[in-house]
Amino acid sequence: MIINGETIAFAVFAIMAIVGGVGVAALRNLFHAALSLLVALFGVAGLFVLLAAPFLAMVQILVYMGAIAILIIFVIMLTQRVAGMREQYNRQWILSGLVALVVFGVLLMVISQLGTPENAMWNPSAVAATLPDDAGVAALGADLVDANRYVLPFEVAGLLMTVALIGAIAVARED
Amino acid sequence: MEPAPLNISAYVVLSAILFAMGALGVLIRRNAILVFMSVELMLNAANLALIAFARFYNQMDGQILVFFVMTVAAAEVAVGLALIVVIFRTRRSINIDELSRLKD
Numbered sequence: 001m002i003i004n005g006e007t008i009a010f011a012v013f014a015i016m017a018i019v020g021g022v023g024v025a026a027l028r029n030l031f032h033a034a035l036s037l038l039v040a041l042f043g044v045a046g047l048f049v050l051l052a053a054p055f056l057a058m059v060q061i062l063v064y065m066g067a068i069a070i071l072i073i074f075v076i077m078l079t080q081r082v083a084g085m086r087e088q089y090n091r092q093w094i095l096s097g098l099v100a101l102v103v104f105g106v107l108l109m110v111i112s113q114l115g116t117p118e119n120a121m122w123n124p125s126a127v128a129a130t131l132p133d134d135a136g137v138a139a140l141g142a143d144l145v146d147a148n149r150y151v152l153p154f155e156v157a158g159l160l161m162t163v164a165l166i167g168a169i170a171v172a173r174e175d
Numbered sequence: 176m177e178p179a180p181l182n183i184s185a186y187v188v189l190s191a192i193l194f195a196m197g198a199l200g201v202l203i204r205r206n207a208i209l210v211f212m213s214v215e216l217m218l219n220a221a222n223l224a225l226i227a228f229a230r231f232y233n234q235m236d237g238q239i240l241v242f243f244v245m246t247v248a249a250a251e252v253a254v255g256l257a258l259i260v261v262i263f264r265t266r267r268s269i270n271i272d273e274l275s276r277l278k279d
Contacts, residue, residue: 014185014189017193018193025199025200025203030206033209033212034212037212037215041215044219044223047186047223053226056241060219063249064215064219064245067249068248071256075208075260076208079208079269092202092203095202099199100195100199100202103195108188108191111188140242144239144242157247160250164250168254171258171261172257
């Protein structure tokens with residue numbers, strides 16, 4: 001393994017993501033768990049940058065960290081009495097841990113299947129490492145409004161957002 | 176971006192780790208909000224794998240799929256948190272072990 005800037009950045013962001021993930025799964029204080037979710041989301045955003053997806057990294061920070069995480073913290077404050085914020089795991093935690101381990105094992109099994117020589121995921125030199133010139137934000141934007149590609153899903157996603165927001169207001173309204 | 180040897184296996188394995196931790200969170204937590212946060216973590220793990228493969232194949236389709244996943248996740252969070260607030264208002268609790276009224 002070559003130690004360069006990318007490797008170090010990967011290590012930093014990966015550790016952030018994993019530490020945050022452990023916090024989400026294990027911290028007993030609800031508020032601390034929400035904050036560690038923020039750490040995990042930021043780590044994943046950094047990995048998006050390393051994977052040449054800067055636009056999605058920004059969307060991740062704006063939408064996930066800016067909107068979703070803040071919304072979650074708001075709901076924590078709306079629904080918890082501050083004194084009662086500690087919570088217990090449920091009674092089946094041994095079984096739950098086993099199931100999570102099995103999920104992880106199955107995923108690793110599938111990933112190791114990808115490492116055959118013909119598709120060469122484990123063999124970096126076999127892959128063209130350079131991005132095409134038109135890759136990036138411009139290509140993403142063009143694809144989203146291209147009538148032959150993703151304009152219909154794009155419009156449907158917009159409609160879904162509208163319906164979801166109106167629905168959320170209608171559900172949560174006090175009357 | 177400078178051309179560098181590319182190996183996405185580390186990203187995909189990290190994505191598997193995050194997904195398993197999210198699954199663990201969904202299973203062991205009793206608070207509905209924390210179950211929700213764990214689901215968000217699992218969605219993020221899937222997004223990471225999608226972007227890694229998009230980078231691997233040098234195609235934008237993976238990134239576009241991630242864009243839609245994020246849209247749907249935002250919609251899901253809005254509706255889900257509204258439901259949690261309503262459940263808390265009527266039952267005074269969001270402990271999912273106590274929310275078994277349909278069973279009785």
